[in-house]
Amino acid sequence: MIRNPILRGFNPDPSIVRVGDDYYIATSTFEWMPGVQIHHSRDLANWRLAARPLDRIDLTGRPDGCGVWAPCLTHADGLFHLVYTDVRRYGRTTVGGAAGASLRDFHNYLVTSPSVEGPWSAPVHLNSSGFDPSLFHDDDGRKYLLNMLWDHRPARNRFAGIVAQEYAPAERRLIGESRVIFEGTALGLTEAPHLYRRDGWYHLIVAEGGTGWDHAVTMARSRSLSGPYELHPDGPVLTSRGRQHATLQRAGHADLVETPDGRTWMTYLCGRPLPARGRCVMGRETAIQPVRWGEDGWLRTEAGDGAPMETADTGLPAAPWPEETARTCFDGDRLPDAFQWLRTPCPERLFSLTKRPGRLRLFGRESIGSLFEQALVARRQTGFRYTATTRMAFMPAHYQQAAGLVCYYNSSKFHYLHVTYDEALGRCLAVASVLPDSPQGDVWTQPVALPDGEIELRVDVDFDRLRFAWRMEGDDEWRWLAKEFDASILSDEATAPGQPNFTGGFVGVACQDMAGTACPADFAWFDYRLRD
Template sequence: MIIRNPILRGFNPDPSIVRVGADYYLATSTFEWFPGVQIHHSRDLADWRLVARPLHRATQIDLRGDPDSCGVWAADLSHADGRFHLVYTDVKRYGRTTVGGAAGVSLRDFHNYWVSSDRIDGDWSDPVHLNSSGFDPALFHDDDGRSWLLNMLWDHRPGRGRFGGIVAQELDRAAGRLIGERRVIFDGTELGFTEGPHLYKRDGWYHLLVAEGGTERNHAVVMARARTLFGPYEPHPDGPVLTAKDRPHAPLQRTGHGDLVDAPDGTTWLTYLCGRPLPASDRCVLGRETAIQPMRWDEDGWLRTLNGDALPVDTIGTATGARAPVCERDDFTGAVLPHAFQWLRTPYPEQIFSLTARPGWLRLHGRETIGSHFTQALVARRPLAFRYAAETLLDYAPTNFQQAAGLVCYYNATKFHFLHLTVGDAGERLAQVLSVLPLDEGVSTVSAPVAVGAGPVTLRVEVDHERLRFAVRAEDEAEWTWLPETFAADLLSDEATLPGLPNFTGTFIGMACQDMAGTGQPADFRYFHYLEE
């Protein structure tokens, strides 16, 4: 068996894994992207296929108004008594950690919910609100039949550490509510930022796995154990179980937020998030991805990497050659959106797009600006590599300068490049790029317009590490007209940010349509072609 890390490329953070029989299921966070939570399936831990996005109804989740990089955090997937259980956080307010440059009150809204289903690809229940005391909830099903909710505790008070430890409280699954008192069971280690708890029972020990060090370059998987669920917990004598902290040459960086699964042969595997920085700018344009590697339990009862070095690995087994490049063309001929695509925030997709209004085309209805936190018509997919191209055929007839539609490379409302068609004062159709960038206090620029004739137009983007270029051509033309500017692709990354804002997602590439006149002028897209180079 050969496993190449990351196993889930592109924005796929906070993995939670469970095995049911011969089937492995792995859930990752989606933040403000809709539907909520991605669940992949595998039989061999190497090849994964998206099988479910369980939070897809307005009764389950509504992300309108959620700030950038908020929404659905750290979903935890488990299985007990014949049902799958998913707990997750919906972050409604992130807040800032400083006031006037000094530590101040940091008020944040973290709502934790529980849904369940008897099938991984079935109809998941409406959510039960469990608490709002912190984020990263997880369920532990003990061997006595009782279930426990764990989450980190947020301490907003000035002078406190914000990360107030890991709390546990019993969940009465039959009654659908928490019972008893919450108790802090682990304060964390000196790395700080203790979050992402998962609990396991092995050989009479309760093993607590947490993420520490923050989700940047100091991130780490940390473990502690106790004889009772409430502790006291003894931290691992070696320090982190896995980390790339202070190891700039490790093949994967930002490694942390892990979860364990046992294979049928008894081996234990650790899945965890990671980042792959661009070689030159050192920025992770693909966001936080998911990796996996085998671990070992030593005679002292502690978990370690196979080499005992706590290092992430990029390949398991002997692999030759590079990973096969992805080439995917989606023609919008079906009744549902192709599986690679998601949209932002709204649980009412019929308000922003249609696959039936013009059969064979994806119609986007012009809505709010694509930087809105509420209802924007933006449908996009994850790029998976540092070098890729994408193109789409657009049929669009804007009538005024407030209307625009086209091809977008998007991270969030503060950083994107939007190649779009609009019209000038004389009614002439124009192609130009709106760039919103996280420089100084925020910068917006518009490239020099290029005249475009009537009829459908093909739009293209080519990304090569830090460099990004756009081109246009009429449907009946053979040659591309390249816009003269080269744009900064690396600014669409976690590391390039305005002060105080969360940045936990990754770049998306897709189609967008906005109408600031409020008339809903539609734009039709014939296909979307993504290919790695």
């Protein structure tokens, strides 16, 4: 039985493919490394992380919300093909006011591999005309790249339509002319194209309405790949728009897969807002549901209402994976799969699992929220209520050194419980919060003096409420900080003007040494326990 979302926590822009009895979904990772998450399932309900292919991509300096967007995963000619966008410039780029030019930089690439686990090829640059690329393999063996077209000029429709151009695999480049094949509908913001061939028709699926509350899945079809395309007679095929009480909001950015019995499934992104707050602290997640082809040749949801489904029966034999344990011990030589870091392809500069065996050592690097070399290792928030704890050994000698437990969305949205140094107190504990939509701005709590020794740090998140606690090694009781923090800021919807918000809440550990001496912090374990 499917219970949506199937990929919980920040996993947007899903692209799905079936190879034999195996299903794979690729999702966006933005500034988090390594780039792209690929999950694997044999029953459409149970999924495990199988690969993060882009371990060599350099995202250093990418602004928040940029980096790796909208991967498309396909399989043909014995190879997995993964196309994706590297966004280098997106937010705060309007020149000349709201009606001025909007200068942004998107670069689309292709990597291939005979196996999802790799090795993956070096990236091939395809074009830079827009974002959300997808590769279509036609029945005659020819291949075409589709992407949305960006129009930066003043007073223009920024989303200028869907373009298609042939790709020559032998030459590993695009050939022929790029043509606009679909200009979109009145919903606007036309993006995320995927193309399918069925019963003599080319079926085009796109996302429209923006990736917020008006997000929608639109379909059109044509007898010719280059168009013209006629619109689906029902309007959006799937949307949460106008369904204010639906559990799954923001539904859109869809892809299709067919099971061996001929049943069609649609995977799409969605968001689960906090009750009464309307903020999606887990960002955009991945859902899936069955759809059907009607006698008129058009695709619809099984109920015909275009609504997202919370549950569905796959009809496939259950194939569960081993359950994730609550405690992560750092006793291997590689970072556990649940965790990622930010931007750099040189993680050895940020952390080590061998410098002190059995511990995750973070090397103090740049300030919390740096876009360049930030020693922060974190995992996704996957539920509204959770507890996370860690044990840390850290002896700062200067106020420029800090380390601790962080609840993080991006450089302008986080709560950071950290150990640092104060000339009057010595080693001490404080919380730094960056609040994007509050007149308070940044908030730093008064430091609390600490004794020497290892310290355990804890965060409890209960929907929109967040509290921190600490205790020294060997103590039984937790010491709770009096202040309660707003967990809802760790969301897409809590934002400063002009800032893209496309990721989701993370919880993890961090270490800074702004004096450049790389003072380390050692973490013995990390617990993450849902309380839903």
